[in-house]
Amino acid sequence: xxxxxxxxxxxxxxxxxxxxxxxxxxxxxxxxxxxxxxxxxxxxxxxxxxxxxxxxxxxxxxxxxxxxxxxxxxxxxxxxxxxxxxxxxxxxxxxxxxxxxxxxxxxxxxxxxxxxxxxxxxxxxxxxxxxxxxxxxxxxxxxxxxxxxxxxxxxxxxxxxxxxxxxxxxxxxxxxxxxxxxxxxxxxxxxxxxxxxxxxxxxxxxxxxxxxxxxxxxxxxxxxxxxxxxxxxxxxxxxxxxxxxxxxxxxxxxxxxxxxxxxxxxxxxxxxxxxxxxxxxxxxxxxxxxxxxxxxxxxxxxx
Amino acid sequence: xxxxxxxxxxxxxxxxxxxxxxxxxxxxxxxxxxxxxxxxxxxxxxxxxxxxxxxxxxxxxxxxxxxxxxxxxxxxxxxxxxxxxxxxxxxxxxxxxxxxxxxxxxxxxxxxxxxxxxxxxxxxxxxxxxxxxxxxxxxxxxxxxxxxxxxxxxxxxxxxxxxxxxxxxxxxxxxxxxxxxxxxxxxxxxxxxxxxxxxxxxxxxxxxxxxxxxxxxxxxxxxxxxxxxxxxxxxxxxx
Numbered sequence: 027x028x029x030x031x032x033x034x035x036x037x038x039x040x041x042x043x044x045x046x047x048x049x050x051x052x053x054x055x056x057x058x059x060x061x062x063x064x065x066x067x068x069x070x071x072x073x074x075x076x077x078x079x080x081x082x083x084x085x086x087x088x089x090x091x092x093x094x095x096x097x098x099x100x101x102x103x104x105x106x107x108x109x110x111x112x113x114x115x116x117x118x119x120x121x122x123x124x125x126x127x128x129x130x131x132x133x134x135x136x137x138x139x140x141x142x143x144x145x146x147x148x149x150x151x152x153x154x155x156x157x158x159x160x161x162x163x164x165x166x167x168x169x170x171x172x173x174x175x176x177x178x179x180x181x182x183x184x185x186x187x188x189x190x191x192x193x194x195x196x197x198x199x200x201x202x203x204x205x206x207x208x209x210x211x212x213x214x215x216x217x218x219x220x221x222x223x224x225x226x227x228x229x230x231x232x233x234x235x236x237x238x239x240x241x242x243x244x245x246x247x248x249x250x251x252x253x254x255x256x257x258x259x260x261x262x263x264x265x266x267x268x269x270x271x272x273x274x275x276x277x278x279x280x281x282x283x284x285x286x287x288x289x290x291x292x293x294x295x296x297x298x299x300x301x302x303x304x305x306x307x308x309x310x311x312x313x314x315x316x317x318x319x320x321x322x323x324x325x326x327x328x329x
Numbered sequence: 330x331x332x333x334x335x336x337x338x339x340x341x342x343x344x345x346x347x348x349x350x351x352x353x354x355x356x357x358x359x360x361x362x363x364x365x366x367x368x369x370x371x372x373x374x375x376x377x378x379x380x381x382x383x384x385x386x387x388x389x390x391x392x393x394x395x396x397x398x399x400x401x402x403x404x405x406x407x408x409x410x411x412x413x414x415x416x417x418x419x420x421x422x423x424x425x426x427x428x429x430x431x432x433x434x435x436x437x438x439x440x441x442x443x444x445x446x447x448x449x450x451x452x453x454x455x456x457x458x459x460x461x462x463x464x465x466x467x468x469x470x471x472x473x474x475x476x477x478x479x480x481x482x483x484x485x486x487x488x489x490x491x492x493x494x495x496x497x498x499x500x501x502x503x504x505x506x507x508x509x510x511x512x513x514x515x516x517x518x519x520x521x522x523x524x525x526x527x528x529x530x531x532x533x534x535x536x537x538x539x540x541x542x543x544x545x546x547x548x549x550x551x552x553x554x555x556x557x558x559x560x561x562x563x564x565x566x567x568x
Binding site: 119131 | 332336339340343344391392393395396397398399400401402403562563564
């Protein structure tokens, strides 16, 4: 069942001759509990779409509904979390005051403010001492972490995240990813706008590729009908050619390369079956990696 | 609304520049009162500027507004919460001016200084109290401009409108255009009415045309601010 329904929305900036179309006839739906990734080049319309979903911008045409209500309905906002690409908040506020303010704005129990602020900071591995520092002293990575902390206050069932891991170190990227995965486990519906394709692939169930204000392509990454994934299996170099031949004979699309690498294409189930087949043959499997190759989706021709 | 008001107070109290400006204005206003002035004029307007300029536009420019409005609060709650906080600050500012004037007067009396006009605290109190409704109207005008102009465009628009409205009758008179001069005076009386607060606090009738003009102007500015702000789109970032 769809939570978010977008039907034929168009959005232009400016008027008359200066009108610049940012979105043109975009339709999509997001199922409850689904994580949707928005990918595309700069200026493609991703942030405009996210702004329309949040009710910050009004489409010139088309409709958006979230659980049958307008995006800016307060009951929707009460169970939404949002993180902007850049945390442009009062830089003179301390991290603690920033989180406390958002806790109260999200209708959190004022009695539990301190407890929730500390818990939110802990969720994103932000030291308690950092909470007493002003936001202007925070690094980009710390700002992203505290942004994720405020977005996940009260375990929202809807999350809108705009480049949540942008500018963070590898540890920060992992923290952000873990929080998104936590929200997924809780059954939250998530819309993620990101240029970090590897992260999008790790957390998203589906991606839409937006180009020049239109949905150019759509790819399912998990579940039934998921796109074919590319995988790399690493086995004993001396046995790689035989192993690839055996896999091909079993119906897999497999090709041996140097240093024991076998390249495969197939569904996630195919890949696990291939690993099992190799193990049963007595071939060692030192490494198994798979990806949906979103970069190719990014580079591919418009549909 | 309380949260929105609290945030404006935090923003203002957390800024050294605001403190320095307000303390300087408090001293200036107190000296005007002690010297027997019956109006604080520009001091109050500057106080309103320090407290209210960029009241919405700066949040919109920084992206804070988008984060706040993604929470379950009405735009009107945000808008009027900030306006109420600005009024609270102005009330505190005017009270500080009066208290400082009393302290200066006492200190001068203790020091045996007898120069200047005699300060009557009742008269001083009337002056600061009558400044408050004027400040409230100026803050409402700035709030209105701030809902759609960027950065400190609200303060600029306020100053430009003030100059144009005040100069129009004088320029029209100089050009011997009595009709235009009359129109200019009426425009000024309706767009930025004075309210005749001084006469009211000296025992004059409350229900008079000037009070009605003030109340109508307040209602119109606040209503327009609310309508414009509710319809406003909030864009941010890059695609």
